[in-house]
Amino acid sequence: MLKKITIQADQRGLLFHKGSYVKKLMPGTYHYIMWSQSSVVVLNIADPFVVAGKDLQLFLHDDNLVQELEIVRVQDHEYMLHYEEGQFIQLLKPGVYAYWNVLKKHTFLHADIRKPELPVEVNRSLLPKLTAYVQGYEIASYESGFLFYDHVLQRELSPGKYYFWRGPVSTVVKTTDVRQLQMDLIGQEIMTEDKVTLRLNFVCQYKIVKPLRALEMKSFDDQIHIQLQLILREYVGNLKLDDLLKKKEDVASFVLSRLREKGEEYGVQFLNAGVKDVILPGEMKDILNTVLLAEKKAQANLITRREETASTRSLLNTAKLMDENQTLFRLKELEFLEKICEKVGSISLTGGGDLLERLSSLIGEKKAASK
Structure with a gap:
């Protein structure tokens, strides 16, 4: 008895004898004795070349078969993008792949993931399909970015979107805000020279002009904050309370000038500074209010006496004139x-x-x- 096998035009057959591959069979009809140890595996040439339970290397010695196959080898440090007739199909990980080249044209784009930045040849519209293999960073228009590979600085990045392969190289993008920034010191307790403890609310505007310098400093904002505190304490601690209240506007000028001396060290341009509030203890406010009230009463009495004296002098002058005329x-x-x-x-x-x-x-x- 014979066993009949028909291979269609969009198919190929693989002949095996006693489990070993023999040759490729083209479309047609084939007959085999039922009890023979030969078998045929029929494959659709529209699908990838895959034989269940068999390694691809078993078939690569057949030159006749290899002529109809596109063999792709993806190295350990590579990803490969697979296209059929110009349309993206899939991303291939390291390994060996085979595709029939009879019905469809297959093209492949190699990507060396030791160089993490996504090649320009990769269409950005494919990114939603590559989220498992690609990480993205966005740098806003008011930011400056810096690219690091394995914690080593590579270059500065301008505003925009950047994409990198997830691979053996660790990729990090750090950003710095280069807009005008503001730092507020709220309720800073400082003792004056005459031992009066008061609280200051102070504000400072600045702009980072050397973003890399700011990134190189640990806890950059905290260091600016502490520097501002120290300068305030230095100035206020050398003044008595009355002098401080009289020279409140001078505090900002002093602090700003001292901050600008440190600008190069921090990579910062300090733009403006000022005292928002001076908050005194409750008993000190009562004392100052009493003093102020007494001063105002004394000024009022002085003005009253001046007016009375002027009025009396005017009457005297009038009386003299009338006596003479x-x-x-x-x-x-x-x-x-x-x-x-x-x-x-x-x-x-x-x-x-x-x-x-x-x-x-x-x-x-x-x-x-x-x-």
Whole structure:
């Protein structure tokens, strides 16, 4: 009895005898005796060349078979991108692969993962399919980035997106914010020269101009913070409370000048500084309020006395003028009469003469009586 095997046009057959590979079979019909120890494995040439339970190396001695195969070897330090007819299919890890080259054109892109940066030939639209093998970093427009391989600096990176293979080389991108930054010192307790403990709220604006220098310093922000504290304590500790309150604006100038001396060391440009608040202890505020109230009362009394003195001096000068000038005295009388008339509803006079003469005579009689 014969065993019939048909191989289609999109297939190939692999003939085995007693389990060993013999040759490739082209499309057609084949007959074998049922009890023979020959067998045929039929493969679809649209699929990768894979024979279950058999290593690829067993077939590579057949030149006739190898002519229809694309053999791909991926080294331990490589990834390979597999394309069929220009379309991405998969990423190949280290190993040996074979694909039929009869129906489809296979192309491959080698990537040496000892050089972590993703080659420009890799289309960025494929990245969602490569997330297990690729890591990405994004540097914002206000940042400066630095690339490290195995903790060794490689180069500075400008703003943008960067992608690297996940492989034997450790890749890290560190960023530094190069915008204008602000540091606030809130509630700094400082003792003045006269042993008054107060609290200061201080603010400082700065900009990092040497990003790499900032990265090289451990706890960069903390070091700036401590430096600012030390300079504040140095200045305030040499002043008495009254002097500090009078020279509050000078604190910022002193601190800023001292910070700028340290700018090169930190890779920082210090732009501005200022005291936001000076907070005194409760009892000290009460004392200062009492002193202030007393000062204001003294100033008010002084102003009152000055006004009284000026008014008295003015009256004395007026009296001297009227004593020396009868016409002026007469005008002053008429002025007083005018004021009296403004406040009197009606005036009754008896006797002859006009109103002005009668009033004048009344004033004259009163003067004579008073003498």
